[in-house]
Amino acid sequence: MSSQDFLRLHAASRRARHLVGVSGGADSTALLHLLIDAGWRNLVVCHLNHRLRGAASSADQRFVERTAAKLGLPCESGGADVRRLMKNSGTSLETAARMARHAFFASCARRHRCRRLMLAHHADDQAETVLWNLLRGSRGPRGMKSGHVMTMDGIGMQVIRPLLHVRHADLVAWLRERKLTWREDATNAEAIGVRNRMRHEALPLLARITGRDPVAALVRAADDMAEIDAMERDLVTAARVLDPAGRIHIPALRTLPVPLQRRALHDFLTNHGITGIDRALLDRALALLDPATAAATNLPGGTHLRRRAGRLQIESPPIEALPATQHPD
Structure with a gap:
């Protein structure tokens, strides 16, 4: 499959500058390379070190910085004490990490005068979001939007998710086919936290019960x-x-x-x-x-x-x- 088969983006937008959130994992690494393959060049790579996994987090940051350099792209990297933010705000670790990312993306937006942010959420993430929204009873079967404006630290950011209809497995296969590397976060494979348990337990169970792909x-x-x-x-x-x-x-x-x-x-x-x-x-x-x-x-x-x-x-x-x-x- 070509990059155009994966990305749902308007070609005319290529000339405009876009921030790209890159953790170093398979999904965001694939998004970055897919954009380059599709002719997108006016990109700023943005990576936040959450400092949750010690040396592994630092290695993630170095990987993203090297990848951006190889592609000839500017890179913004920053860090946040997410555990302290969690304690001070009284939120979950996941929420504190999201708050830190939003503040970081806003700082990148100010520096580069760019309010367009691409994120690598994919179909599996979308399914988890829909299921979680159903269970919370607040939104019905709603998922993430492929494009919308979200306020981050006082800035209205245009958030773009061009991979919402692509499966994670297809992104990994695309990377392997092109012999591209990425960083693995061991915590993603653990059945802890609501989202991870949905991914590793709830969705596979629904597939076995119904005989269909949930x-x-x-x-x-x-x-x-x-x-x-x-x-x-x-x-x-x-x-x-x-x-x-x-x-x-x-x-x-x-x-x-x-x-x-x-x-x-x-x-x-x-x-x-x-x-x-x-x-x-x-x-x-x-x-x-x-x-x-x-x-x-x-x-x-x-x-x-x-x-x-x-x-x-x-x-x-x-x-x-x-x-x-x-x-x-």
């Missing part, structure tokens, strides 16, 4: 839901729920039916990088529309959603992440 079915469900999402989004947009400052205008939100109010709140939180959104959190957010209730509710990651002067806004403490280090061409 990943393909869950990805199709996400595609179907995306079409419904587009219609809902048009209705929310027509209601002018956001004010010019990007806050939720409560009187406008209350003109919508409750299901669309919930949808608007979910999108608002997601676009501000809030994760772990469940039905209970959305119900607490809806309660803020009543001026007789408490004026704020806590959000994952140590932030909170506050009602102030007829608006809803997210207030958050600064995120601890070390600045990026630039590696020129």
